Amino acid sequence: MENGHKTGNGVAAPACEVAKVPEEEIAAICARYGCDKHRMLDILREVQDRYRCIAPSTMDRIAAGTGLTRIEVEGVASFYSFLSLVPKGRVTIRLCDDIVDRYSGLDAVTAVFEEVLGIRTGETSADGAFSLETTPCIGMCDQAPAAMVNDVVLTRLTPETARSAAEALKAGQSPEQLVSERFASLTPHERALHMVGNNIRHAGEVLLGPVPEDAGLSNAVSMTPAQIITTVEESGLRGCGGAGYTTGRKWRFAASERAEKHFVICNADEGEPGTFKDRVLLTERPHLLVEGMTIAARAVGAREGILYLRGEYVYLRELLEQVLEERRRRGLLGEAILGVKGFDFDIRLQLGAGAYICGEEGALISSCEGLPGEPKTRPPFPVNRGYLGYPTVVNNVETFCHAARILDRGAKWFHAMGTEGSHGTKLFSICGDCLNPGIYELPYGHTVRELLEMVGAEDAAAVQVGGPSGTMIARDSFHRKLTFDDLATGGAIIVFNGARNILEIVEYYMSFFVHESCGYCTPCRVGNVFLQKAISKFRKGLANPEDIDYLKELSGTIIETSRCGLGMTSPNPILSTLKNFPLVYSAVSKPSKDGIRDTFDIQSAIDGARKIAKRRSYIFDKDFTQ
Amino acid sequence: MSGTKKETGFTFTIDGIEITATAGQTIMEAADEAGVYIPRLCDHEGLRHQGSCRVCTVKAGGRSVAACTQPAAPGQAVENETQHLTKMRRDLVEMLFHEGNHLCPICEASGNCELQAMAYRLDMTEATKFPYLEPCRALDASHPDIALDTNRCISCGRCIRASQDVDGKGIFGYVGRGIHRRVAVNGENLADTTAEVTDHAISAEVCPVGCIIRKRVGFAVPIGEREFDKGLIGHEIEEKRK
Numbered sequence: 001m002e003n004g005h006k007t008g009n010g011v012a013a014p015a016c017e018v019a020k021v022p023e024e025e026i027a028a029i030c031a032r033y034g035c036d037k038h039r040m041l042d043i044l045r046e047v048q049d050r051y052r053c054i055a056p057s058t059m060d061r062i063a064a065g066t067g068l069t070r071i072e073v074e075g076v077a078s079f080y081s082f083l084s085l086v087p088k089g090r091v092t093i094r095l096c097d098d099i100v101d102r103y104s105g106l107d108a109v110t111a112v113f114e115e116v117l118g119i120r121t122g123e124t125s126a127d128g129a130f131s132l133e134t135t136p137c138i139g140m141c142d143q144a145p146a147a148m149v150n151d152v153v154l155t156r157l158t159p160e161t162a163r164s165a166a167e168a169l170k171a172g173q174s175p176e177q178l179v180s181e182r183f184a185s186l187t188p189h190e191r192a193l194h195m196v197g198n199n200i201r202h203a204g205e206v207l208l209g210p211v212p213e214d215a216g217l218s219n220a221v222s223m224t225p226a227q228i229i230t231t232v233e234e235s236g237l238r239g240c241g242g243a244g245y246t247t248g249r250k251w252r253f254a255a256s257e258r259a260e261k262h263f264v265i266c267n268a269d270e271g272e273p274g275t276f277k278d279r280v281l282l283t284e285r286p287h288l289l290v291e292g293m294t295i296a297a298r299a300v301g302a303r304e305g306i307l308y309l310r311g312e313y314v315y316l317r318e319l320l321e322q323v324l325e326e327r328r329r330r331g332l333l334g335e336a337i338l339g340v341k342g343f344d345f346d347i348r349l350q351l352g353a354g355a356y357i358c359g360e361e362g363a364l365i366s367s368c369e370g371l372p373g374e375p376k377t378r379p380p381f382p383v384n385r386g387y388l389g390y391p392t393v394v395n396n397v398e399t400f401c402h403a404a405r406i407l408d409r410g411a412k413w414f415h416a417m418g419t420e421g422s423h424g425t426k427l428f429s430i431c432g433d434c435l436n437p438g439i440y441e442l443p444y445g446h447t448v449r450e451l452l453e454m455v456g457a458e459d460a461a462a463v464q465v466g467g468p469s470g471t472m473i474a475r476d477s478f479h480r481k482l483t484f485d486d487l488a489t490g491g492a493i494i495v496f497n498g499a500r501n502i503l504e505i506v507e508y509y510m511s512f513f514v515h516e517s518c519g520y521c522t523p524c525r526v527g528n529v530f531l532q533k534a535i536s537k538f539r540k541g542l543a544n545p546e547d548i549d550y551l552k553e554l555s556g557t558i559i560e561t562s563r564c565g566l567g568m569t570s571p572n573p574i575l576s577t578l579k580n581f582p583l584v585y586s587a588v589s590k591p592s593k594d595g596i597r598d599t600f601d602i603q604s605a606i607d608g609a610r611k612i613a614k615r616r617s618y619i620f621d622k623d624f625t626q
Numbered sequence: 627m628s629g630t631k632k633e634t635g636f637t638f639t640i641d642g643i644e645i646t647a648t649a650g651q652t653i654m655e656a657a658d659e660a661g662v663y664i665p666r667l668c669d670h671e672g673l674r675h676q677g678s679c680r681v682c683t684v685k686a687g688g689r690s691v692a693a694c695t696q697p698a699a700p701g702q703a704v705e706n707e708t709q710h711l712t713k714m715r716r717d718l719v720e721m722l723f724h725e726g727n728h729l730c731p732i733c734e735a736s737g738n739c740e741l742q743a744m745a746y747r748l749d750m751t752e753a754t755k756f757p758y759l760e761p762c763r764a765l766d767a768s769h770p771d772i773a774l775d776t777n778r779c780i781s782c783g784r785c786i787r788a789s790q791d792v793d794g795k796g797i798f799g800y801v802g803r804g805i806h807r808r809v810a811v812n813g814e815n816l817a818d819t820t821a822e823v824t825d826h827a828i829s830a831e832v833c834p835v836g837c838i839i840r841k842r843v844g845f846a847v848p849i850g851e852r853e854f855d856k857g858l859i860g861h862e863i864e865e866k867r868k
Binding site: 056069070071072074075078079080355372377379514515516517518519520521522523525526527529530533550553554557560561562563 | 675677678679680681683690692695697713714717718721722724725755756757759781796797798799800801802803804805806807810811812813814
């Protein structure tokens with residue numbers, strides 16, 4: 001097993017370009033962020049962008065510039081997937097490796113990139129021009145296969161378009177030129193739409209239909225904070241990121257906490273594979289989002305806010321910065337908002353750097369504080385002691401947008417939509433084996449079957465509701481409803497037809513959780529690796545019926561002892577398929593004739609020695625003709 | 627403990643035993659004072675609570691929580707030594723054994739090792755069912771007085787907190803993510819840091835396993851006369867109740 005990155009602690013890292021960088025340049029980058037250790041992620045991102053690597057000597061300089069130790073800087077630099085301790089290419093191509101991309105022809109696209117660039121996935125070319133990597137879901141499952149090329153996104157890749165892109169890059173074109181020859185003259189919104197389609201298939205009444213400008217905020221300024229909170233409570237709005245906590249109650253807790261400062265943070269880190277609803281809101285409703293955050297700020301008494309944008313959505317950074325700037329200019333952010341004395345609020349954009357766990361509330365706060373994205377111990381809860389120890393409201397993009405609309409149209413209007421306990425509309429991002437993948441804004445309460453008819457997926461055999469941490473259901477459950485009480489989802493609906501291999505999907509999802517576990521607690525860090533290994537045993541046809549009990553027991557331990565929601569849900573792909581697709585497992589497991597369970601694989605055990613000796617074994621090699 | 631209620635005190639129960647606690651105390655702190663042992667590996671007296679090994683998982687109010695970080699609540703019924711929880715804890719300890727390279731018969735810490743002692747306490751007597759991950763990890767013998775054998779590291783982070791908070795040095799820290807997360811040193815190797823053998827972080831009590839090794843003192847205490855040869859791990863705490 002490869003254990004950890006290879007730098008520091010005695011193992012020499014390859015020479016990095018940054019070794020030539022004068023100390024002043026690093027000091028200048030630190031100074032740009034006020035030499036503030038809480039801005040470590042911004043500092044490291046900038047160093048990475050500029051020098052393609054964060055070398056040990058650089059870490060020493062950053063540590064000196066921010067008053068930290070080198071190991072603290074290394075702890076952050078080595079945590080995020082988009083930061084690297086070894087040099088990356090000037091152009092880094094990250095192919096989205098989600099299961100939906102794999103089923104949409106990722107292999108052929110990868111092969112083309114490898115062929116044209118002359119490197120394999122995971123490698124950097126000798127001249128330092130290119131790195132080719134894979135990355136988990138980048139939020140483009142409705143236009144897969146997709147890839148990030150530095151800060152731009154390519155979608156709907158085919159072997160042909162991949163070839164022309166790779167050849168153009170090799171000929172010296174910039175990633176931006178791949179998007180459009182006129183890239184420089186496009187507005188940020190036009191740029192985003194040139195890269196990524198919205199795919200809005202059904203606009204609902206609340207978010208994607210016509211929305212008046214700042215009508216909610218105008219109402220909010222004439223209300224007291226308590227009235228705003230009561231309105232949000234009465235609307236029945238619940239968090240749209242997946243957990244479904246009552247939004248009004250969260251605001252009330254934060255508002256009632258006496259503190260010197262309060263903070264409002266927007267979680268725009270939708271990383272659940274198959275989720276891309278916030279992408280569309282960020283593109284088409286950014287003003288509504290900021291309006292919602294501003295209303296929340298008034299409700300809880302916050303003067304500062306953070307919009308945490310996942311690193312994969314870096315292509316939206318310009319657009320969002322422009323929106324914030326425009327609102328400052330129009331008096332909708334900054335001091336005395338809408339002329340109301342004492343209503344001061346501003347927002348900074350915090351970019352992530354490739355870590356699914358940062359979608360977890362506490363981890364997101366850690367990341368905003370410039371730390372590795374590790375969840376925090378609860379209690380205290382963020383509403384009591386969150387960002388930098390101050391009471392903090394963290395809500396999802398969609399939740400803030402809903403809140404702004406509720407302040408415009410009133411609690412009753414919102415409450416009347418949906419079902420009891422699940423009020424209003426929800427954005428569903430639907431992808432996979434269907435004719436019309438994209439965004440559907442619908443009231444809560446539709447059945448899965450109704451949704452499948454809408455998206456053109458009548459031959460669906462399995463539906464993953466809520467992404468890998470949700471539930472996979474079979475045809476016999478398509479009558480179930482999309483509500484918090486039945487099938488809860490943050491928005492992801494992934495459709496699989498009868499030709500797909502359920503165990504392949506489960507194995508992929510487990511590898512995703514292994515990759516994204518922060519590693520803080522034992523059960524999630526180690527247990528998920530064991531689950532992944534056990535599933536691959538089923539895939540290879542080496543499993544016994546006892547292995548089914550093993551999966552259930554191990555899953556139970558992980559769920560019960562994990563520290564945060566990631567570990568508490570990571571066994572769900574296994575448990576929900578064991579429950580809903582039991583035949584898949586029994587079909588590939590067979591009782592051993594001699595009562596002995598295979599726990600030792602002679603093939604892999606002798607593999608290392610065999611390679612060194614360059615000899616083959618007549619007895620143990622499966623296929624001697626290889 | 628005198629048994630008299632403190633001014634802001636309240637009571638709760640662990641496995642039916644009444645425990646007195648003060649506001650803000652964690653379940654484990656109150657239990658330790660009362661002489662009820664809750665198994666733990668990453669928690670250590672005098673160091674900030676971390677809640678990462680999860681061996682101290684208890685049931686409180688029907689929920690699973692880490693006793694080292696969860697505040698005690700008045701009237702709460704906490705489950706500690708149930709068959710179910712012991713099984714979970716054994717799974718966690720087995721995970722730690724399988725994650726690293728632990729070879730008790732050749733380890734200098736054998737008999738003083740908390741991981742080994744916890745395995746005995748939790749009755750880890752049968753062949754384990756997990757796969758061995760057999761990582762390839764570094765040995766760092768660069769320092770004149772101290773060696774690190776990270777094969778035995780269980781990522782409890784006690785050395786990190788001891789060095790940061792007690793020694794005020796920050797010799798150690800976590801790097802990496804997920805299964806690759808590990809404890810590393812603040813420099814190229816240990817000799818490149820300001821570590822001294824007199825640091826609290828280096829002392830025998832901080833590292834629960836045989837990862838941090840003080841050179842030239844190995845086997846000073848023979849096998850058979852070591853800490854856990856005298857009794858199960860946690861017996862000092864349990865003796866308070868007797």
